[in-house]
Amino acid sequence: MDGPASTKSASRRxxxxxxxxxxxxxxxxxxxxxxxxxxxxxxxxxIQDWNRYLGEGVDARPYGTPSQFxxxxxRRNVAWLTSDPISSVNFTPLHxxxxxxxxxxxxFERHHAGIAEIAPADHRLMINGLVDQPLxxxxxxxxxxxxxNKVYFLECAANSGMEWRGAQLNGCQYTHGMVHCVMYTxxxxxxxxxxxxxxxxxxxxxxxxxxxxxxxRSIPMEKALDDCMVAFAxxxxxxxxxxxxxxxxxxxxxxxxxxxxxxxxxxxxxxPWHHREETSKxxxxxxxxxxxxxxxxxxxxxxxxNPSPQAPIKHGRGHTVLSGLAWxxxxxIKRVDVTTDGGRNWHQARIDGxxxxxxxxxxxxxxxxxxxxxxxxxxxxDDKGFVQPTKDELRTARGPNSIYHNNGIQTWHxxxxxVIENVEIS
Amino acid sequence: MDGPASTKSASRRxxxxxxxxxxxxxxxxxxxxxxxxxxxxxxxxxIQDWNRYLGEGVDARPYGTPSQFxxxxxRRNVAWLTSDPISSVNFTPLHxxxxxxxxxxxxFERHHAGIAEIAPADHRLMINGLVDQPLxxxxxxxxxxxxxNKVYFLECAANSGMEWRGAQLNGCQYTHGMVHCVMYTxxxxxxxxxxxxxxxxxxxxxxxxxxxxxxxRSIPMEKALDDCMVAFAxxxxxxxxxxxxxxxxxxxxxxxxxxxxxxxxxxxxxxPWHHREETSKxxxxxxxxxxxxxxxxxxxxxxxxNPSPQAPIKHGRGHTVLSGLAWxxxxxIKRVDVTTDGGRNWHQARIDGxxxxxxxxxxxxxxxxxxxxxxxxxxxxDDKGFVQPTKDELRTARGPNSIYHNNGIQTWHxxxxxVIENVEIS
Numbered sequence: 001m002d003g004p005a006s007t008k009s010a011s012r013r014x015x016x017x018x019x020x021x022x023x024x025x026x027x028x029x030x031x032x033x034x035x036x037x038x039x040x041x042x043x044x045x046x047i048q049d050w051n052r053y054l055g056e057g058v059d060a061r062p063y064g065t066p067s068q069f070x071x072x073x074x075r076r077n078v079a080w081l082t083s084d085p086i087s088s089v090n091f092t093p094l095h096x097x098x099x100x101x102x103x104x105x106x107x108f109e110r111h112h113a114g115i116a117e118i119a120p121a122d123h124r125l126m127i128n129g130l131v132d133q134p135l136x137x138x139x140x141x142x143x144x145x146x147x148x149n150k151v152y153f154l155e156c157a158a159n160s161g162m163e164w165r166g167a168q169l170n171g172c173q174y175t176h177g178m179v180h181c182v183m184y185t186x187x188x189x190x191x192x193x194x195x196x197x198x199x200x201x202x203x204x205x206x207x208x209x210x211x212x213x214x215x216x217r218s219i220p221m222e223k224a225l226d227d228c229m230v231a232f233a234x235x236x237x238x239x240x241x242x243x244x245x246x247x248x249x250x251x252x253x254x255x256x257x258x259x260x261x262x263x264x265x266x267x268x269x270x271x272p273w274h275h276r277e278e279t280s281k282x283x284x285x286x287x288x289x290x291x292x293x294x295x296x297x298x299x300x301x302x303x304x305x306n307p308s309p310q311a312p313i314k315h316g317r318g319h320t321v322l323s324g325l326a327w328x329x330x331x332x333i334k335r336v337d338v339t340t341d342g343g344r345n346w347h348q349a350r351i352d353g354x355x356x357x358x359x360x361x362x363x364x365x366x367x368x369x370x371x372x373x374x375x376x377x378x379x380x381x382d383d384k385g386f387v388q389p390t391k392d393e394l395r396t397a398r399g400p401n402s403i404y405h406n407n408g409i410q411t412w413h414x415x416x417x418x419v420i421e422n423v424e425i426s
Numbered sequence: 427m428d429g430p431a432s433t434k435s436a437s438r439r440x441x442x443x444x445x446x447x448x449x450x451x452x453x454x455x456x457x458x459x460x461x462x463x464x465x466x467x468x469x470x471x472x473i474q475d476w477n478r479y480l481g482e483g484v485d486a487r488p489y490g491t492p493s494q495f496x497x498x499x500x501r502r503n504v505a506w507l508t509s510d511p512i513s514s515v516n517f518t519p520l521h522x523x524x525x526x527x528x529x530x531x532x533x534f535e536r537h538h539a540g541i542a543e544i545a546p547a548d549h550r551l552m553i554n555g556l557v558d559q560p561l562x563x564x565x566x567x568x569x570x571x572x573x574x575n576k577v578y579f580l581e582c583a584a585n586s587g588m589e590w591r592g593a594q595l596n597g598c599q600y601t602h603g604m605v606h607c608v609m610y611t612x613x614x615x616x617x618x619x620x621x622x623x624x625x626x627x628x629x630x631x632x633x634x635x636x637x638x639x640x641x642x643r644s645i646p647m648e649k650a651l652d653d654c655m656v657a658f659a660x661x662x663x664x665x666x667x668x669x670x671x672x673x674x675x676x677x678x679x680x681x682x683x684x685x686x687x688x689x690x691x692x693x694x695x696x697x698p699w700h701h702r703e704e705t706s707k708x709x710x711x712x713x714x715x716x717x718x719x720x721x722x723x724x725x726x727x728x729x730x731x732n733p734s735p736q737a738p739i740k741h742g743r744g745h746t747v748l749s750g751l752a753w754x755x756x757x758x759i760k761r762v763d764v765t766t767d768g769g770r771n772w773h774q775a776r777i778d779g780x781x782x783x784x785x786x787x788x789x790x791x792x793x794x795x796x797x798x799x800x801x802x803x804x805x806x807x808d809d810k811g812f813v814q815p816t817k818d819e820l821r822t823a824r825g826p827n828s829i830y831h832n833n834g835i836q837t838w839h840x841x842x843x844x845v846i847e848n849v850e851i852s
Contacts, residue, residue, distance in 0.1 A: 043548050044562055050688070052638055055540030057511030062500035063492065064531035067671045069545055070664050074488035085483030098611035098659040099575040104529060105490035106663065114481030119495055122469050136470055144745050149525040149779035149788055183779070185524035212478055233524040235661065237532065238496050245493045262476070319570050353575035353609070354780060362575055 066105075072096075075106055076173060081162075086114040087213070089156070091177030094303070094325065095311040100151070100353055100360040102180035104235050109242045110156055110178065112213035116262045120238075120246040123210070125192075125230065129268035132197030139246055142230065145187040145195075150229065151359040153327045155179040155298045156256035157282055160406040163391070167411070167422040171310040175410060175422060176303045179327070181360035184250050186231030189224050192266070198225075202268040206275075207249050210264035217258045218272035219251065223296075227252050230263060253329030253358040254296045255404075257282060287399030300388050301407035302326035302336055302363070302380035313369070313418030320369040324349070326361045328382035335381045338365040342375030342411065342425050349378065374414035375425055391424065492531075498522075501532055502599060507588075512540040513639070515582070517603030520729070520751065521737040526577070526779055526786040528606035530661050535668045536582055536604065538639035542688045546664075546672040549636070551618075551656065555694035558623030565672050568656065571613040571621075576655065577785040579753045581605040581724045582682035583708055586832040589817070593837070593848040597736040601836060601848060602729045605753070607786035610676050612657030615650050618692070624651075628694040632701075633675050636690035643684045644698035645677065649722070653678050656689060679755030679784040680722040681830075683708060713825030726814050727833035728752035728762055728789070728806035739795070739844030746795040750775070752787045754808035761807045764791040768801030768837065768851050775804065800840035801851055817850065 066073065077090035089110040092102060109115075120139045128134040159178035162168045169175050193205075198221065205224040209215040219228070229250040232239060239245040244261025251258040257277055272278070272294075283291040304324040307313045313320065326333040336349040349363040363378070380388045389397075391408030413423040492499065503516035515536040518528060535541075546565045554560040585604035588594045595601050619631075624647065631650040635641040645654070655676040658665060665671040670687025677684040683703055698704070698720075709717040730750040733739045739746065752759040758781045763772040775789040789804070806814045815823075817834030839849040 041550075041562075043550050044552070048544075048548070048636070050542040050544050050638070051636055051640070054512050054638055055537070055542050057540050058501075058503045058514045058516040058535045058537060059505075059511040060541070061531075061668070062502070062516075064501070064533070064666050064668060066489065066530075067664060067667045068543075069671075073663060075484075075490070076488070077484045085485040086480050088484045090484040090488075097662045098573070099609045099662050101527065101609050101662045103661050103663045104492075105487075107490070109484045111481070111484060114483050115486070116476040116481050117494075118474075118476050122474070124467075124469055126470070136467075140741060144741065144747055146776075146792065147524070147747065147749065147778065147790055151780070183525045183527050210474070210477060212476070212480055214477070235529050236523045236525050236527045237499060237529045238493060240490050241493045242487070242490060245495075315566060315570065321570055321573065323573065350572075352573065354577070354782070356780070364573055366572065 073106070075108060078169070078174060087112045089178060091173045092180050094172045094177055094179075094305040095308045097305070098323075098362075100181055100362050101235065102182055104182065104237065104240050104243075107180035107182065107240070107243060108156070108178050110256070111211070111242070112215060113211050115242045116211035117241060118210060118246060118262060123246050123264070125247060125263060126265045127192065127196040127268070128265070129206075130199040130202035130270060131268050132199065135196050139232065142187055142232065142247070145191050147185060148188060148229065149183055149185050150250075150252070151181065151183045151354075151356050152250060152252045153179055153181040153358060153360045154256050154259055155327070157298070157404040160408070161403050163408070164395070164400065164402055164406055167424045170422050172303055172305050172308040172410070173310060178256070179360070182234040183236070184229060184231040185233035185236075186229040186250065189228035189230055189249070190226070192230060193225065193268070198268055201270045204269045204272050206265075206267040206269060206273050207258070207260040207263060208265040208267070209244075209260045210262040215257065215260050215277060216273065216275045217260060217278055218275065219258060221268075223251065223254070253298060255282060255298060258296070282404060284398060284404055285401045295405055298327075298329035299405065299407045300326075300328035300330065300333070300380050300382040300386045302378040302388055303410045304338070304376050304378050304412060307414070307418070307420055308412055309420045309422055312420050313414065316418070317369055317371045320367055322365040322367075322376065324363050324378050326351075326363055326378070326380040327359070328380070328386065329358055330382050330384040330386060331357045332383045333361040333380050334383045336361075336363040337379050339377045340367060340374045343377060346379070371416050373416065375423070376412040376414060377409050379409055392426065499532070501534060504595070504600060513538045515604060517599045518606050520598045520603055520605075520731040521734045523731070524749075524788075526607055526788050527661065528608055530608065530663065530666050530669075533606035533608065533666070533669060534582070534604050536682070537637070537668070538641060539637050541668045542637035543667060544636060544672060544688060549672050549690070551673060551689060552691045553618065553622040553694070554691070555632075556625040556628035556696060557694050558625065561622050565658065568613055568658065568673070571617050573611060574614060574655065575609055575611050576676075576678070577607065577609045577780075577782050578676060578678045579605055579607040579784060579786045580682050580685055581753070583724070583830040586834070587829050589834070590821070590826065590828055590832055593850045596848050598729055598731050598734040598836070599736060604682070605786070607753075608660040609662070610655060610657040611659035611662075612655040612676065615654035615656055615675070616652075618656060619651065619694070624694055627696045630695045630698050632691075632693040632695060632699050633684070633686040633689060634691040634693070635686045636688040641683065641686055641703060642699065642701045643686060643704055644701065645684060647694075649677065649680070679724060681708060681724060684722070708830060710824060710830055711827045721831055724753075724755035725831065725833045726752075726754035726756065726759070726806050726808040726812045728804040728814055729836045730764070730802050730804050730838060733840070733844070733846055734838055735846045735848055738846050739840065742844070743795055743797045746793055748791040748793075748802065750789050750804050752777075752789055752804070752806040753785070754806070754812065755784055756812060757783045757809040759787040759806050760809045762787075762789040763805045765803045766793060766800045769803060772805070797842050799842065801849070802838040802840060803835050805835055818852065
């Protein structure tokens with residue numbers, strides 16, 4: 001087979017030799033064979049333990065676990081945030097993750113009464129209210145309906161909620177970590193409702209969970225019949241207990257607490273129920289004392305996940321990769337722009353991988369860092385034309401007590417040592 | 427908000443009331459509220475423990491694990507298959523999985539010297555041979571190159587290998603379980619090779635692993651420069667140790683053992699190396715005594731995963747969902763057909779979810795089972811027009827000693843009790 005022409009063309013930008021901007025190259029740690037440094041690097045010249053000794057076999061782990069060297073990649077909770085861990089939240093370690101799929105064991109949790117432990121054989125899904133035929137399903141029943149597979153992000157409406165008051169928490173795991181994205185498998189809610197037959201005056205749906213907090217949310221029938229799903233699998237396997245095993249509701253692009261876990265009942269009615277988790281909570285208090293309610297859609301949002309406060313830049317000057325996530329409850333992400341100077345200059349980022357509606361999108365921006373102070377920001381635009389706002393624009397529109405739906409632009413300050421801090425700038 | 431018209435239209439097929447073929451409905455286990463059965467079902471009428479007691483909190487599992495009720499969903503190995511578990515294989519529990527993403531902990535393993543345990547800070551990737559500039563990279567170096575995210579299946583060439591001799595193993599986990607599919611994150615191999623500069627006569631690449639078996643495979647430069655990747659993440663997190671942590675090669679659509687784990691070296695040469703794992707092994711012995719070598723592409727293939735021998739039909743007659751997987755190393759799956767009578771009648775299956783090149787595809791076929799004996803098969807066609815062959819067609823073409831690349835059609839026999847067995851029929 002003839003070899004191709006040398007791939008080292010003059011016009012190809014070499015990361016070692018330096019970028020078009022003339023900044024430093026990836027110099028320090030890339031050793032060349034033949035250089036004195038490499039020849040004396042025992043990791044290159046000597047036989048290592050793993051080169052010579054047998055490892056564990058195929059019977060060691062019927063269900064695999066991460067490397068011991070990844071034990072820092074975990075969900076984290078903030079002890080002072082809530083009075084106890086039962087009605088509380090933990091956060092996805094976004095700064096450590098890649099791509100658009102969140103591994104099941106790292107999906108953030110938000111519970112009101114802790115994790116319900118339900119044997120699937122004992123679980124029932126009831127449909128009642130304004131239906132032609134009330135029904136009760138077992139899990140085996142549900143698996144006999146047509147199945148579908150969809151990748152969706154789930155974001156808690158309170159994600160970034162602490163940040164309304166300013167730059168509070170030092171890490172994107174904490175500022176943005178109440179979001180995850182997996183492939184769900186389940187049955188369309190429309191199919192289930194059609195089985196019961198929604199009466200002509202049935203215009204609202206109440207979804208209720210089986211845990212001790214019995215979470216309930218009202219969902220307009222138009223959405224329920226559109227793209228909602230009752231799901232029993234995530235990333236190919238059964239839901240995790242903390243994600244609602246054996247059954248949860250999926251409400252694509254909408255507030256996380258509508259995705260009721262441990263789903264046990266769907267009631268059809270002719271008006272919303274105005275329960276606690278959509279009145280006292282999950283409404284947006286405005287400056288005039290009124291509150292916006294039923295703000296269902298999780299709006300367009302983005303954040304640079306790495307580097308970030310928990311992931312400082314350690315390689316010094318030179319070629320630097322910024323990695324981040326963008327998403328919108330309105331559809332796909334059309335474009336992400338990134339700035340390294342606090343908004344004076346914006347550059348288009350590269351979106352990589354599948355672009356799926358109401359799923360996470362991964363973006364990258366690369367540049368040569370000269371070691372100077374930076375103010376990193378990302379700004380997303382979705383396919384409906386919505387542009388991610390600044391936090392100041394949000395505060396102007398909604399006042400200082402909004403709590404939920406903070407999709408404002410995030411700023412990270414980078415100092416010359418690569419140490420990163422959560423800041424706000426005007 | 428006005429309610430929509432009743433969703434129970436006369437023309438909508440109801441799963442409860444029976445299918446168009448007039449078969450039985452989903453009757454037995456779907457109880458109607460108001461029926462005596464439901465009213466006396468304590469799982470419906472009584473308050474359950476999980477309704478009343480608090481569960482574990484958000485600090486319980488920094489890294490989550492599956493429900494205790496899913497402990498049967500595991501990789502399994504077959505003790506008699508190899509003389510020890512160190513150089514052996516285990517199998518993905520396909521019959522239990524949904525969608526197209528394989529959860530990281532359930533991806534099959536195939537090792538030759540067990541699992542290498544490598545601290546990422548100690549890992550090096552060398553590029554040498556016919557290159558302008560030999561290089562050594564650390565993991566941190568690799569993360570400064572442009573990153574990409576791709577969903578690919580990985581199938582061992584020996585998947586279904588036992589089945590050349592006939593219907594041997596009773597379960598799709600064993601007959602087809604040396605396959606998985608995840609989203610990989612890494613750097614394109616082309617980028618890495620361009621950094622070193624492939625010389626004009628560099629036409630082959632040797633990939634070498636750092637474990638004690640030091641797996642090596644020769645890869646033609648055209649493929650290496652096309653779509654290969656050096657990957658460090660799977661489904662968003664670092665590779666699992668058993669999948670090559672911290673680095674593996676990704677060779678989309680091609681034989682699994684080319685996807686060298688614990689990747690430590692890439693050598694450019696002007697001819698293939700003809701090492702053990704591409705001569706003594708991983709060649710296809712034909713009837714005439716010659717062997718086909720370099721049969722790199724994993725051809726179009728499919729299998730019904732559920733029901734299957736490990737997942738018998740338990741609901742009796744009525745509406746039945748067949749679920750399965752299809753894939754091709756040539757691209758996407760264009761079509762899957764299913765038969766329940768051993769090939770007398772074929773029906774087009776529904777492919778659901780994203781259709782990505784060289785990734786798993788999920789298909790479904792639904793029918794009303796009347797309780798009679800069935801012979802289930804699936805047959806896939808890829809977007810290049812290749813049609814999945816029968817096992818007899820393969821044996822005619824290659825003889826009985828081929829071992830690898832068995833992509834033949836799989837038959838499951840279903841008896842009237844829903845018990846399922848691996849069979850062959852002419």
